[in-house]
Amino acid sequence: MHEYPVTEQIIKIASEKAKENNAIKVCHIALVVGEHSGFIGESIQMYFDIISRGTICEGAILEIENIKAKWKCPLCDITYMRQPYSFACPKCGQDGLPTNIGKEFYIKSIEVEVP
16 A cells, blocks of 8 residues: 555656646656565556556556565575575575665656647
């Protein structure tokens, strides 16, 4: 449910950028959502379809790029995606540490239509 206010902000930002560029419509929004960002892309999409009605963003394509979380081994210094129920490095077996990869959440691009 916390995706609702975030989706409102995405629409607000896209609408403001469109108006700054004298656009008549927002056509495409590319969003990056990390696995550990705390947000669910499908929920954002659902809210976007509802909240964007009647706005300059109505009908825009919301493209969501999902980023898988990665871990780093303190011994091997490699980055890897962990297996379910395990934090072990696939190379040496040592438990890895979480990285910032997978915590991303940002608007990558906004495409608008100008007259």
